[in-house]
Amino acid sequence: MNPKREVIGQTSIRSKVHPVPFAPPRGEGPPPVADEHPLAAYLRMDRIPHIWCPTCGIGIAVKCLAEALDVLQLDTNKVAVVSGIGCTGRVAGYMKLDGFHSTHGRAIPFATGLKLGRPELKVVVFSGDGDLSGIGGNHFIHAARRNMDLMVVLVNNFIYGMTGGQNAPTTPVTAKTSTMPFGNFEHPFNLPALAAGCGADYVARWTTLHVRRLTRSFKEALNRRGFRFIEVIAPCSTLYARLNKLGTGYDLMEFYHNNTEIKNGADPQTVDIGFQGKIICGRFVDSERPTYLDMMKQHYTKVLGDKFVPMPEEGGLIWPPGEKPTTPAAKATAEVREPEEVTHG
Amino acid sequence: MARTEIRVVGFGGQGVVMMGHVIGHACAINAGMHATMIQSFGPEARGSACSSTVAVSPEEVLYPYITQPDILVVMSAEGYSKYWDELKPKGILVYENELVHPDVRPDQPSFGVPSTRIAEALGRKIVQNSVMLGFFAAATELVPREALRSAVEDSVPHGTEELNLKAFDAGWNHFTEEYGAKQPSRKKESTAAK
Amino acid sequence: MKTDPAGVLTGAHYLDGDYACGEGAMAAGCRFVAGYPITPSTEVVERISRRFPFMGGTFIQMEDELASMAAIVGASWTGTKSMTVTSGPGFSLMMENIGLAAMMEAPCVVVNVQRGGPSTGLPTMVGQQDVMQARWGSHGDYRIIALCPQSPQESFDLVIDAFNLAELYRVPVLFMMDECVGHMTEKVIIPEADQIEIVPRRLTKKDPADYLPYQTNGELIPEFARAGDGYKFHTTGLTHDERGYPVMSAACQKQNVQRLIDKIKLNEEQIIRFEAEAIEGADIVVLSYGITARVARMGIELARKQGIKIGVIRLIVLWPFPENYIRQLAGNIKAFVVPEINAGQMVLEVERCAAGQCRAVSVPHLGGGVHNPEDIAQAIVEAAQ
Structure with missing residues (x-):
């Protein structure tokens, strides 16, 4: 069965046209004149160069998120990004958003507090496989169960990168890591199945090769509510590729090119990844289960009627009752704030 | 009266904790005294000798636990066998006389009430504790009747006030009917203690 | 500022220390509580979860105490006053993110109704064995504020002070009740709302372009920006500079950590209280x-x-x-x-x-x-x- 072909990328609605390519062609030609990254508005350019290794996939995922924000023209004052610890844990520090670099494994509960404390925020969790499914695994399954209003981007490079290549809950069987030098023998997680099994509303997986599909998934996820899970398979050339003699990040990208199959709507149970085995990508789950905040509001309205007072969208009892916001930015955003149209992609 | 210690004991579901709460509430909020209530927790709170204690004093209660109760309210046989020897000499024993058959000591004024049966006659067995509280109010005269009665009113679930107050009055009346004659002498004794 | 009357149950009540603590938190303007059930502290959140839906507060029972503590630090960044409640075993788990709150300077309150330990210890019985853990429990150097009530009335009064101190000094404040106070029921007088003074979050008035999250200009406590107000700031548990950016150097460590210590140490006279x-x-x-x-x-x-x-x-x-x-x-x-x-x-x-x-x-x-x-x-x- 051939998966349905889809139109991808919506370049026509891009807000800006960048006449100079960011990466100039090699060899002769005019010197690069771009002094600003086309997505600089979404990045903390004062922190570049970033800490990621050459051919690491995390930067690609960050670029895709920045692009999704750009295309959607969201009010980025109201978008926050939360990371845990690890290589991907540094993402919160490179995006020009309210960024929170929390503790190892706790990005999801931290983000839960952020979302519930100020429900109007769009909260993106961006972290790695070890952080979110290892030390943070319990939080992951419970946030999915609650259908908490979070968009969770998990960059999976099959290994603990920051600490030097140790075994991860995602390491495929037989893959070598620094703590499984003779090859891993533990069963790894099938993360889309885990998320779907716990009740995630939206589950997708792409590799960093699939930049346009990944961007599209980010756009879809940003525009909806509930627990949205996007797994991004990404190369780690310094550790995973080196320990397993897989070449460089470019070689892994080539491997993705030759070994991925796009199967939208595939049963998440069937998408587990073996060592150098086929990677099934696609959007696996796209449902509309009531979210945590929906459930709370519906339930309390039903049982308490008009006595129910929900948490104000801008946060609880920040100012004396009846008083106006005091900060310049708060004032500005309070004045222009329109209820955002939620469209399901 | 320096300090009065009270223990209420019964089985889970008899409202043992609620009774301690109402007595404490009556003393602390309605009668201008200090009262510290402590309930039993954990497995102990679910068995047949579940207990709550109240320390009542005109001054601040420094020591929150009780050591030797002046008043023991018993609503289960197991509770009686567990706590009977704790009661002070000359302490007052108040008991559910169809569930507890105490070995009454002559120096300890003892007053029994069929509170469960009275509650059943009122239509809801669950108000047994309010019957007992009415009886307790009359038997101990720890606080004025109204102080305890209004504490019952404030503490019971909304909508059940009327029934609980009826139960309280039934308990109070049972004491006057059964022990009314004995009251003056006991009253004198308790006033002297104050 | 005066507190919101919606959270104040004015009157004379017969409450245990746990309930009084919950009432105090609501009176102090707390509107977000995350917690995990643990004896003998659970009554605090039971009280709050029954009253929060009527005053715009959110209680969430998290999957564990690690999550509870992380959630209140997250919520603190929205400006919503936040609290979690636990006892010894949970307090141990919370230490990780108590350190995060100290490092990020996120105001919040952590209630520990102390029971006997170590380990699971005496769940239903009193202890005061976590007082050194309160001071030193999370790794690294930091200073903290910890309060300890002796009665349900003081539990109510003091938890309001705990929230106010958290705001004033941008620290997690530990409320070290003990099981005996938590489970004893006594008279608690709750005043009128206009008698309760609460300290609002010290929100920056700077323009986002001029704002640096940890710039203090020689003072000890930086101004606060809320998530979602357009400041697009960054904060981290790593050693950071004024911009909130990680800087891995001895010089930055000294500047960062010394200020965390000094903001409490040099304000001790204002914080210390004893009879x-x-x-x-x-x-x-x-x-x-x-x-x-x-x-x-x-x-x-x-x-x-x-x-x-x-x-x-x-x-x-x-x-x-x-x-x-x-x-x-x-x-x-x-x-x-x-x-x-x-x-x-x-x-x-x-x-x-x-x-x-x-x-x-x-x-x-x-x-x-x-x-x-x-x-x-x-x-x-x-x-x-």
Whole structure:
């Protein structure tokens, strides 16, 4: 069965046209004149160069998120990004958003507090496989169960990168890591199945090769509510590729090119990844289960009627009752704030 | 009266904790005294000798636990066998006389009430504790009747006030009917203690 | 500012320390609570979860205490006043993100209704064994504020102060109740809402372009920006500079951590609070806190009958500790007597501050109950000899 072909990328609605390519062609030609990254508005350019290794996939995922924000023209004052610890844990520090670099494994509960404390925020969790499914695994399954209003981007490079290549809950069987030098023998997680099994509303997986599909998934996820899970398979050339003699990040990208199959709507149970085995990508789950905040509001309205007072969208009892916001930015955003149209992609 | 210690004991579901709460509430909020209530927790709170204690004093209660109760309210046989020897000499024993058959000591004024049966006659067995509280109010005269009665009113679930107050009055009346004659002498004794 | 009347249950109530703490938090303007059930603290969140839906508050029962603590730090960044509630085993788990709150300078309140430990210990019975953990529990150097109530009334009053101190100094404030106070029911007077002063979040008035999240301009406490107000700031648990950016250097570490210490240390005079009685001319000073302070007063009365001159100190703020006061006092007395429901924790701090000028006598009780007042009297008599 051939998966349905889809139109991808919506370049026509891009807000800006960048006449100079960011990466100039090699060899002769005019010197690069771009002094600003086309997505600089979404990045903390004062922190570049970033800490990621050459051919690491995390930067690609960050670029895709920045692009999704750009295309959607969201009010980025109201978008926050939360990371845990690890290589991907540094993402919160490179995006020009309210960024929170929390503790190892706790990005999801931290983000839960952020979302519930100020429900109007769009909260993106961006972290790695070890952080979110290892030390943070319990939080992951419970946030999915609650259908908490979070968009969770998990960059999976099959290994603990920051600490030097140790075994991860995602390491495929037989893959070598620094703590499984003779090859891993533990069963790894099938993360889309885990998320779907716990009740995630939206589950997708792409590799960093699939930049346009990944961007599209980010756009879809940003525009909806509930627990949205996007797994991004990404190369780690310094550790995973080196320990397993897989070449460089470019070689892994080539491997993705030759070994991925796009199967939208595939049963998440069937998408587990073996060592150098086929990677099934696609959007696996796209449902509309009531979210945590929906459930709370519906339930309390039903049982308490008009006595129910929900948490104000801008946060609880920040100012004396009846008083106006005091900060310049708060004032500005309070004045222009329109209820955002939620469209399901 | 320096300090009065009270223990209420019964089985889970008899409202043992609620009774301690109402007595404490009556003393602390309605009668201008200090009262510290402590309930039993954990497995102990679910068995047949579940207990709550109240320390009542005109001054601040420094020591929150009780050591030797002046008043023991018993609503289960197991509770009686567990706590009977704790009661002070000359302490007052108040008991559910169809569930507890105490070995009454002559120096300890003892007053029994069929509170469960009275509650059943009122239509809801669950108000047994309010019957007992009415009886307790009359038997101990720890606080004025109204102080305890209004504490019952404030503490019971909304909508059940009327029934609980009826139960309280039934308990109070049972004491006057059964022990009314004995009251003056006991009253004198308790006033002297104050 | 005056608090929101919606959270204030004005009147005379008969409440236990846990309920009073919950009422105090709501009166203080707390509108986000995340917690995980644990005896003997659960009544606090039971109270709150019953009342929050009527005042715009959100309670969420998280999957564990790690998550609860992380969630309140997250919520704190929205400006919504946040709290979590636990007891010993959960307190241990929370230490990770208490450190995060200290490092990020996120105001929040952590209630620990102390029970006997170690490990699962005595779930339904009293202990005061976490007071050193409160000071030193999370790794690294930081200063913290910890309060300790001795009655349900004080549980109500003091938890409001806990929220206010958290706002003033941008720290997690630890509310170290004990099981005995948490589970004892007494009269609690809740005042009118217009009698309750609460400290609002110190939101920056700077333009986003000029704002740096940890710039203090020589002061000790930076101005706050909320998530979602357009400041697009960054914060991290890593050692960071004024921009909130990680900087891995000894110089930045010194600047960052020294300020975390100094903002409490140099404001100690404003934070420290204790009751002192009959100190003048005393030979023995009894220092205690929480429920033990009440029981100790009985022991003190017994010992006074023997003609011993006894002064009394009751710590209300446990941390920062009244170091200078104890040091000066130590030169004038024979001994400190320190009863506490542990094997001797605060006595170590007393001994350190006394610095050899007088003895510091521990009166330990390992938990599961309070001291016998006679044991405290006995210790006083022995110390006076």
